[in-house]
Amino acid sequence: MIAALLAYLPWLAFDVLVEAAVTARCVPREHVRFCVRFAAAAAMATHGLATTLRLLLPHDAILAELGWAAIDYVLWRTLAGLPKGLSLRLTLWTNLAASTVAMVAWALMAQ
Amino acid sequence: MKGLLIAAVASLAVGIPDMLPPGERRVREEIALDWSDQLGKVRFVAVSSVRPGRRHEVARGQAFERPRLDLLRIYAVPVDAKGLPSETVDWMATGWPSTDLPGTAVASVADASPVHRVRTEAVVEAVDATTIRCRVVRSVQFDRDGNEVIAGGALVPATAALLGAVLLFVFARRRSPEPA
Numbered sequence: 057m058i059a060a061l062l063a064y065l066p067w068l069a070f071d072v073l074v075e076a077a078v079t080a081r082c083v084p085r086e087h088v089r090f091c092v093r094f095a096a097a098a099a100m101a102t103h104g105l106a107t108t109l110r111l112l113l114p115h116d117a118i119l120a121e122l123g124w125a126a127i128d129y130v131l132w133r134t135l136a137g138l139p140k141g142l143s144l145r146l147t148l149w150t151n152l153a154a155s156t157v158a159m160v161a162w163a164l165m166a167q
Numbered sequence: 168m169k170g171l172l173i174a175a176v177a178s179l180a181v182g183i184p185d186m187l188p189p190g191e192r193r194v195r196e197e198i199a200l201d202w203s204d205q206l207g208k209v210r211f212v213a214v215s216s217v218r219p220g221r222r223h224e225v226a227r228g229q230a231f232e233r234p235r236l237d238l239l240r241i242y243a244v245p246v247d248a249k250g251l252p253s254e255t256v257d258w259m260a261t262g263w264p265s266t267d268l269p270g271t272a273v274a275s276v277a278d279a280s281p282v283h284r285v286r287t288e289a290v291v292e293a294v295d296a297t298t299i300r301c302r303v304v305r306s307v308q309f310d311r312d313g314n315e316v317i318a319g320g321a322l323v324p325a326t327a328a329l330l331g332a333v334l335l336f337v338f339a340r341r342r343s344p345e346p347a
Contacts, residue, residue, distance in 0.1 A: 064279035064323050067190045090338065097334035104328025107190070110277040111321040135339040158189035 067158070068103050074157050075099040075150040082146050091136070095150065098131045125151045191275040195284045197230035198268055200241070200301070202291035209243040209294060212251065213268070216240055220253040230286050239268050241301075243294045266299040270306065279323060281316050284309040 079095035080088055106124045125147055132143035200211060213231065215221035216238040223231055225241065233239070243264040244251065252258045258265075270287035286307045293300045308316040 061323050064277075064327075067278065068324075068327055090341075094335065094338045097331050097338055099331070101328050101331025101335055104324045104326070104331055107277050107279060107324035108321045108328055110191075111280050111324065131335065135335060155189070161189065 064107065067107075068100065070158060070161065071103045071154050072096045072099045074154045078150045078153045079146060082149055083142065091138075091146075094131075094136050095146070098128060099150070099154070102127050102131075121155070190278045192278055193235070194273055194276050194282055196233040196235075196273055197284065197286040198233050198270065199228055199230040199286060199288045200225050200269075200291060201228050201288070201304075206243075206291060206294050208246045210246055211291070211299075212242050212244050213239040214242055214255065214258050216255055222251065233268055233272060233287075240265050241268065241299060243299050262297075264294050264297055264299050266301060269301040270303045277324075281310045282308045283311045284313075 076092045076096045076099070080092050083091040102124050105127070106121070109123070128151060129143055129147040132138045132146050133140065136143075138146070202211070211225040213223040213225055215234075218237060221237075223239075225231065240258075242258060242261070245263070248263075252261060269289040273285050276282050286309065288304045288307065289301045290304055291299055292302050310316050
């Protein structure tokens, strides 16, 4: 359990930080506080969910990635109540940034 | 639109089987094949589809590795057959019954997964004129020490997901006025 925790938490923390940082850049200044907190919680929820699914269904990496982004969009639209354009922009940029930075970090670690 | 295209390309990249997405690692995959004596006088040979001459005599009930970058095909070879072919095309020309490896390949697992090895256990049900019929009996997962993995490895990320979901609802309830 400890090993699983140590292997998983850095990826989670990484994703939460990247998504919160990108969100802070994308939303109007007066809503930064709410949106950043919401983004961090959303990242935690979706990352946790996607990883749980990956552990239970080890074949569906691509499905988890796409499902992850879809859930993000739904959360921004419904729970946070953001407009369509902003929700889509946040979904794309946060996921793209998180995936890109994670890939670079992973590639560096694999060296 | 540009962001959408970049996201689509990035998503496709992680979908390619030989590329591991971040936070993923490979597992060793094994196949164990069992059969009854009633099948007749045949032995089973796993033959590489991409590396000529590479073959593996399948021992009953003993696991052998499912290669990552190769496709093995199992042939039912008559026990009295002499001189096995060395080229893949020659194997195909023999007309001996054959089949693909049973079960589905596990591309990778999450880094947090305790799984290090997956063994698929299958049984040969029948050998027809052209094909071998196999049935997957079960798939067993093992950890680094060779112990069978019991469900529960998903507890850590599931807890994170639950905590995130609770926070989401708390933040949504305290939501600031609608953004412009």
